Amino acid sequence: MNSTKDYKVIIIGAGPAGIGAAMKLYKSGVKSIAIIERNDRIGGIPSFYKKKKGGVRTFMRWSRGGYPVFGQDFAKWLEKLISDTNIEVKLDSQVLEIDAKGKTVTFVNSKDGKVNISSDAVIMASGSREENIAERKWLAGARPSRVMYTKQLLNLDRDDLLPIKKPLIIGSDTIAYAAAAKLKAAGASDPIIVDNRNTPTCPIHERLYFRFWTNPSFHGFNADTMEIKGKETATGVNVNGKHFDCDGIVISGELIPNSEMALVGNLKVNIPSRIPVINKDNQLSESGWYAAGNILGGFHGAEWCYFNGKRTADSVLKYISKSL
Amino acid sequence: MSKYGKLLYNSLNDNYDESLKFKDVAQLDDTPYDVAIVGAGIVGSALAYKLSKYKLKVLLIEKNYDVGEGTSKGSSAIIHTGFDAPVDTLESELVTKAALEWPELAEKLKVPFKNCEAIVIAIDEEQEKQLDKVYDKGIKNGVIDIQKLSADEVKKLEPNVSEKVRGGVLVPRESLADPFSSSTAFSEIALQNGTDIILGVEVTDVENKSEEIKSLVTACGKKIKTKRIVNVAGLGSEKFAKIYGGENFDTNPRRGQFLIFDKHSGFEISRIFLPIPTAKTKGVLVSPTIFGNLLAGPTAEDYPHSFEAISETTTEQLQLLKEGASKLYPKLNEQPVINIFAGVRSNCTQGSYWIRCNDNSPGILTVAGVRSTGFTSSPALAQYLIGKLHDELGLNLEENPDAIDSRPENKWPGWWKRRYDNKELVKENPDNGKVVCYCEQITKGDVIRHLDSPLKPRTLDSIKRRTRAQMGRCQGFDCMVNIAKIISDHCEIPLKEISKRGPGTEISSNLTSNN
Numbered sequence: 001m002n003s004t005k006d007y008k009v010i011i012i013g014a015g016p017a018g019i020g021a022a023m024k025l026y027k028s029g030v031k032s033i034a035i036i037e038r039n040d041r042i043g044g045i046p047s048f049y050k051k052k053k054g055g056v057r058t059f060m061r062w063s064r065g066g067y068p069v070f071g072q073d074f075a076k077w078l079e080k081l082i083s084d085t086n087i088e089v090k091l092d093s094q095v096l097e098i099d100a101k102g103k104t105v106t107f108v109n110s111k112d113g114k115v116n117i118s119s120d121a122v123i124m125a126s127g128s129r130e131e132n133i134a135e136r137k138w139l140a141g142a143r144p145s146r147v148m149y150t151k152q153l154l155n156l157d158r159d160d161l162l163p164i165k166k167p168l169i170i171g172s173d174t175i176a177y178a179a180a181a182k183l184k185a186a187g188a189s190d191p192i193i194v195d196n197r198n199t200p201t202c203p204i205h206e207r208l209y210f211r212f213w214t215n216p217s218f219h220g221f222n223a224d225t226m227e228i229k230g231k232e233t234a235t236g237v238n239v240n241g242k243h244f245d246c247d248g249i250v251i252s253g254e255l256i257p258n259s260e261m262a263l264v265g266n267l268k269v270n271i272p273s274r275i276p277v278i279n280k281d282n283q284l285s286e287s288g289w290y291a292a293g294n295i296l297g298g299f300h301g302a303e304w305c306y307f308n309g310k311r312t313a314d315s316v317l318k319y320i321s322k323s324l
Numbered sequence: 325m326s327k328y329g330k331l332l333y334n335s336l337n338d339n340y341d342e343s344l345k346f347k348d349v350a351q352l353d354d355t356p357y358d359v360a361i362v363g364a365g366i367v368g369s370a371l372a373y374k375l376s377k378y379k380l381k382v383l384l385i386e387k388n389y390d391v392g393e394g395t396s397k398g399s400s401a402i403i404h405t406g407f408d409a410p411v412d413t414l415e416s417e418l419v420t421k422a423a424l425e426w427p428e429l430a431e432k433l434k435v436p437f438k439n440c441e442a443i444v445i446a447i448d449e450e451q452e453k454q455l456d457k458v459y460d461k462g463i464k465n466g467v468i469d470i471q472k473l474s475a476d477e478v479k480k481l482e483p484n485v486s487e488k489v490r491g492g493v494l495v496p497r498e499s500l501a502d503p504f505s506s507s508t509a510f511s512e513i514a515l516q517n518g519t520d521i522i523l524g525v526e527v528t529d530v531e532n533k534s535e536e537i538k539s540l541v542t543a544c545g546k547k548i549k550t551k552r553i554v555n556v557a558g559l560g561s562e563k564f565a566k567i568y569g570g571e572n573f574d575t576n577p578r579r580g581q582f583l584i585f586d587k588h589s590g591f592e593i594s595r596i597f598l599p600i601p602t603a604k605t606k607g608v609l610v611s612p613t614i615f616g617n618l619l620a621g622p623t624a625e626d627y628p629h630s631f632e633a634i635s636e637t638t639t640e641q642l643q644l645l646k647e648g649a650s651k652l653y654p655k656l657n658e659q660p661v662i663n664i665f666a667g668v669r670s671n672c673t674q675g676s677y678w679i680r681c682n683d684n685s686p687g688i689l690t691v692a693g694v695r696s697t698g699f700t701s702s703p704a705l706a707q708y709l710i711g712k713l714h715d716e717l718g719l720n721l722e723e724n725p726d727a728i729d730s731r732p733e734n735k736w737p738g739w740w741k742r743r744y745d746n747k748e749l750v751k752e753n754p755d756n757g758k759v760v761c762y763c764e765q766i767t768k769g770d771v772i773r774h775l776d777s778p779l780k781p782r783t784l785d786s787i788k789r790r791t792r793a794q795m796g797r798c799q800g801f802d803c804m805v806n807i808a809k810i811i812s813d814h815c816e817i818p819l820k821e822i823s824k825r826g827p828g829t830e831i832s833s834n835l836t837s838n839n
Binding site: 272 | 588589745797832833
């Protein structure tokens with residue numbers, strides 16, 4: 001293969017999937033790896049779940065018998081794995097565009113400015129985010145302050161700031177219940193959870209786990225619309241003629257892949273699900289391009305993503321050896 | 325060089341810069357203002373900009389905590405040519421005139437502007453019959469560069485238009501622009517030329533309205549002396565006119581909901597798609613935006629003035645809107661929606677551009693009914709109002725040779741001209757390479773530059789409108805708190821006091837978490 005490439009493999013995202021892929025490649029003899037990460041640290045979403053005394057452990061280590069850990073500890077473990085290698089991790093670096101044919105990635109950071117790097121293969125492990133209000137289609141109404149996504153809540157938690165005393169959570173998956181437990185543990189009242197479905201998305205055994213911290217009331221609806229109310233700050237939601245009171249709203253769960261760069265590079269992506277088109281080897285619509293982790297859609301824990309990254313790395317190894 | 329005007333904000337939290345707080349009228353000098361402009365929307369800001377080139381003492385006062393925060397922020401962001409305006413009206417005259425002024429003006433203001441053309445599209449036999457009328461009206465309005473198109477010609481220009489297209493009218497000068505940075509640019513230049521700007525202050529009374537020197541009484545109890553008052557308060561103009569006893573008129577807010585679609589999702593239209601207008605509304609259009617997204621809207625929903633939820637979106641209307649818009653561009657249904665919003669047109673029952681000089685009191689100018697065309701018409705309307713101030717309200721206009729009419733090159737928004745494309749600029753200021761808003765690729769440098777800009781914006785929404793940070797597909801999921809932290813660090817305001825749009829909208833209640 002062409003030796004003028006900057007790296008053997010570029011990985012976009014230093015979350016569990018990206019690190020899983022990097023470690024597998026590294027241990028299999030691929031030493032020339034660059035990971036591009038837009039956050040200021042390794043670990044992805046788990047790194048935002050802060051370790052606190054009396055706090056809630058929301059990540060599971062199934063490989064170690066299924067015990068709960070703090071996200072931050074999971075992220076530290078990933079960081080430790082990388083620190084024992086000479087894999088290059090570019091932190092605080094935002095990918096601006098990709099060239100699928102040339103297998104190049106353009107990114108920017110404050111140290112190097114705008115940079116172009118090339119490789120033999122690229123793995124997109126850029127994770128997912130929560131669907132915004134418009135994307136949920138049944139949410140509408142006012143646009144007051146103190147309506148936040150779970151990630152924003154976690155970001156504020158880094159500064160020990162509890163933004164809501166009487167929370168209402170829209171969405172009912174594990175992320176929602178984890179947010180409820182987190183808010184309660186930090187001093188808020190038991191949250192109200194409302195969702196546009198009859199039963200919570202979060203499985204019963206997980207709900208029982210979170211009962212240790214909070215017992216949120218769940219209100220399920222089958223409604224065409226749910227309206228956010230509040231002039232200055234959020235005061236509640238209206239749904240099917242009912243009003244629920246609050247002093248802040250958390251919009252939770254309903255993950256949607258961060259696949260924009262695939263679109264920018266004209267790789268095939270399903271719209272509106274935003275799930276990139278892949279084959280059985282996690283290869284994208286252009287050869288040499290792969291995906292791993294939550295960018296593939298669905299709702300997966302950190303450990304699943306880590307192992308999925310390893311699986312994708314196997315495909316990349318096959319691809320590289322075939323091309324040689 | 326002119327002396328900067330004063331910039332004051334009402335009731336800011338303790339930690340804000342002392343120099344920005346409006347504590348006492350003594351902060352303003354004692355001479356009465358020649359003109360006090362009430363309302364800093366696009367019209368008030370444009371008026372301040374145009375007045376600032378004269379030797380005058382001018383005040384721009386606004387109840388919100390930013391300029392352009394009311395009606396002006398929720399528009400389709402199109403600079404119209406006026407081809408479909410009611411013929412022989414002031415509205416038509418001003419829109420047509422302003423459309424010619426905008427390309428050069430945008431260059432001076434350093435606000436993005438893109439001439440993308442529009443096509444009025446007929447999709448059934450009934451509409452096809454209307455095309456001649458649309459064309460004739462355009463010609464009568466002086467928009468002589470419009471052209472009739474056959475169905476094939478429309479398809480050739482826009483291959484993704486509805487298969488049902490029966491013909492169209494091409495309007496070459498219809499353009500895209502950015503209403504947010506336009507209000508800001510007008511006000512910044514006015515401030516620089518000496519106009520005083522007070523934000524977050526509602527005017528609640530006018531004392532001595534029949535005298536030469538009147539007093540504006542503010543909600544915070546302060547009295548400001550002025551010789552003339554211009555009421556350009558948009559949706560608030562009716563309430564304000566009642567305060568000073570102007571001639572009765574009724575504003576009937578007309579809500580317009582919009583859908584914003586993501587960029588990078590392969591939409592394939594390059595011109596504005598306009599439906600055949602009806603007597604009531606221009607109808608639902610589909611348009612690229614200058615920001616690279618796709619927009620569909622607006623709805624036209626009339627409500628009484630007392631309707632509280634006027635700026636709220638509704639699922640039902642948005643669904644109807646999508647169905648309507650996809651008649652022009654069927655592939656719209658495959659596009660991902662990333663944002664919904666409701667704008668409010670300030671319509672006036674007594675007529676559009678309903679303007680009253682010396683409105684039951686000498687020295688008071690009332691401007692109502694500046695509806696959806698207000699963004700386009702603003703520079704021409706401002707000039708027209710200056711004419712009225714001179715002719716009917718006795719304003720003496722002497723040009724100030726030191727006044728500026730443009731902003732420097734570095735005012736181009738970061739999303740329009742990316743600073744990190746130039747390695748030197750990143751070396752000079754590393755923040756220019758630190759992306760904080762991933763979706764719109766806005767840097768920390770962009771945010772800080774705007775915090776330091778003349779109007780000293782301090783709220784999340786004012787930073788959003790200036791930089792586009794938080795306007796992308798994730799709607800602030802990743803960046804909202806990080807931007808709040810930049811504001812907090814740079815301006816030395818505690819994080820919990822950072823607000824969405826001023827006091828009362830802080831992002832956090834006062835509790836500090838203990839775990």
